[in-house]
Amino acid sequence: MFGKNNKTPLPPKKKEDIPYIKEGIKFKDWKAKNGSAHKWRTIRWSVLIGINLLFVLSFMFDLSLLEGSLSGSRLFGFYLMDPFNSLQMLIISAYTGHIKLLTMNFIIGFATIFIFYFLMGGRTFCSWICPYHFLAEWGEKLHNYLVKKKKIKEHTYNIYLRYVFWAGFLILAFVTQQLVFENINPIGILSRSMIYGPGLVLLWILALITFEIVYSKRFWCRYVCPVGATYSMVGKLSPFGVKFELDKCAHCLDCQKVCLVPHELWFVEKGKATSKRHDVGSDCTRCGLCIDACPGNALSYTVKGLDKIL
Template sequence: MSDLLKRRFREQIKIMFGWEPVKPETISERAKEVHVLKRMTNKQDLQAAKAHQRAHQETSNKWRNRRWATLIFANLLFTLSFALDIQILEGALTASRFVGFHLIDLNSALQVMLAHKHIINNLLIGTGTVLVLWVLLGGRTFCSWVCPYHLLAEWAEKIHLFLAKKKLVTDQTMDRRLRTVFWIVFALLALLTGYTVYEAISPTGIVSRALIYGPGLAMLWVLALLFFEVFFSRRAWCRYACPIGLTYGVVGIISPVRIKYKLDGCFHEGDCRKVCLVPHVLDTVIKGRAVEPEVPIGPDCTRCGLCVDTCPTGSLSFEIKGLQKLL
């Protein structure tokens, strides 16, 4: 990895904690050559190339469909295991047993340890297993591929975008550093009160338990969040509040699974940023910001694949670090 990419990666970690992306001060010579060639390209030729590309682009929902199928299957397995009493996957997303082997959500385990003020030995195996899994897959992959609230929020987002198109609602943005603040607040609450306060309001845990054991009054809180996201702020909980997302983002810093951006074929039309759950991770696709011809997307990326499906030129793709891109 070049020094520029290392510096870029450190900046991406800061962005994950709420700092705003900025235009890089230094760009490699290879990237400069590509940027210059793009600026020299005749606008009419560029527009013609875009039109040709779009005319021959096949609409793809490949990664979205794979993700939805995986998410629904994972949560359905919890539900069926309980309903049929087959004991394959017991518990809920926060804490479970897969054929008798303990699995514990990392953020939940952290909350429990802070509340009890010591490391609980029984949590170590389950936590370690989950930690290794999400380090390999990319921490925030949990958000888009497993979290049931994510799917509800994704559908709510479609309603929001429809209403916004009709000019009935507007998207109210907030400071992304709020998520870091919430993470610290809930950690302190667990430490000071001895209770896992966050678990009582976590929409991930509430929806997971509702699917398995039936809905309770806590679902009113989830509906309130979805209402807020439909009418006021698009994807507000996941972007600005959820401590789970930040925990898994940190876990995914060294993940080999990532999305890579290739500068040379990009038209900078911005379709990828329009569909991205966390568009700040795609600031490198903005014209003039790529520091190298190929740039990995940062750890706050949820690996949802929407940008890969949407990109008309294939400039964004999944890859495993050191191996060829995923098909």
């Protein structure tokens, strides 16, 4: 915690080792040469929209593909459960005794989500499935524009705030014996609004996104969302992630600028890396924006262990 790092960093790169100087061209030309396409963003948005559309179409045309909503669903008959929602429910029902009645389907759904995101990197859910993430990405663009025009100032908080909220919402749920968080959860609200029709509750989403645009960038995803925090814990030891190769890096920090969780990319700064290769931590949403942004292809998707064999 608190960004503590006990390893000593490697000495800064020599000038002749920096990629564009090695190739004998200017930084600008090097950047233009390698160009940054939106490859992963396009794929990711397609998956995100596709999955949410599948929910909507399954209800609209009564198909047994992906029924339910993001709070709990059924994929070809196999149940899937939202982990934070289930966790709140489990804590209350363990106390009241309702836990004895829970169905096998619930256990299967909870376990499936747990195993899947343990393998795929917990917060992969955030950027590849969560509909609020999609909205917030557009909010972020607007926010960045306003900051650039000097209309507003940037406000940042500590990234570990999420865990305070995580514990807080669990305690609140236990004390009130209600799923308090689900009433303000933008994931569930947006998912249900899309599938079962919109309601007044969307005003809350509007308030949230407005706050993110005019005050603090990606406030909900970065500092509050306990669902993201849960996934972050689930994917702590996940093999799937993004790797960093120091040799290809020119320390331009383009990746940090586009990243939702720039603290996970601490090693790209000059003189910070402690080894030739680094893997991002569990706060990373595996969104791939940094991979698209990197002019030197120093960042790429990886499966830990597997890439050494291949």
